[in-house]
Amino acid sequence: MKILNWIAELCAILAGLLLTAITLITCYNLLLRNTTGGDMVGAFELTAMATGVAIALFMPLSQARQGHIIVDFFTSKCSDSVNGFLDRIGALMLALVFTFVGWRTAVGGLSAYESDSQTMLMGLPEWIVYAGMVPGFAITAVIALVQVATGFEAKNEEVNA
Numbered sequence: 323m324k325i326l327n328w329i330a331e332l333c334a335i336l337a338g339l340l341l342t343a344i345t346l347i348t349c350y351n352l353l354l355r356n357t358t359g360g361d362m363v364g365a366f367e368l369t370a371m372a373t374g375v376a377i378a379l380f381m382p383l384s385q386a387r388q389g390h391i392i393v394d395f396f397t398s399k400c401s402d403s404v405n406g407f408l409d410r411i412g413a414l415m416l417a418l419v420f421t422f423v424g425w426r427t428a429v430g431g432l433s434a435y436e437s438d439s440q441t442m443l444m445g446l447p448e449w450i451v452y453a454g455m456v457p458g459f460a461i462t463a464v465i466a467l468v469q470v471a472t473g474f475e476a477k478n479e480e481v482n483a
Contacts, residue, residue, distance in 0.1 A: 323468055326382075326464065326465050329461055330385070330465060333383060333457070333461060334382070334383040337375075337380045340372045340373075344372050347365055347368055347369060348369065350365075363443055364443040367441045367444050371451045375458075378455035378456075378458030379457075382461040385416065388474065410473065414470045417463045417467045427455050431453050434448040435447070435449035
């Protein structure tokens with residue numbers, strides 16, 4: 323789990339860099355618009371593409387740190403063993419969903435590549451966005467599967483160490 327935590331943190335750093343780039347592009351575009359009256363062609367496309375990839379790259383760290391929303395209204399009074407079992411079931415379901423989403427994203431990316439699909443204004447290949455999202459989904463699924471197999475205590479000890 324230690325290596326997976328490191329990979330999840332690396333993904334989050336990359337996502338943060340993408341968000342920083344989005345911020346810089348937005349600021350540059352606003353400066354252009356307010357000083358020259360023009361704007362950067364395709365700024366919205368770049369922002370949309372980078373945001374999708376950033377969201378996918380934040381998912382592994384969220385799963386590794388159990389950062390997803392948990393509604394424990396009905397389970398707050400259950401024993402730790404019952405909650406641990408339910409957490410593992412939840413992690414298994416999440417792993418299945420992220421495996422499916424990753425697979426379909428990869429298929430969509432291959433389709434966009436084969437059809438040479440491009441963005442409207444800048445003509446950027448759309449498959450790049452799909453390719454940037456698949457690793458985040460796959461790593462999230464792997465982390466969730468490891469949590470199903472080992473539980474969550476081992477992860478908490480490594481994160482706190």
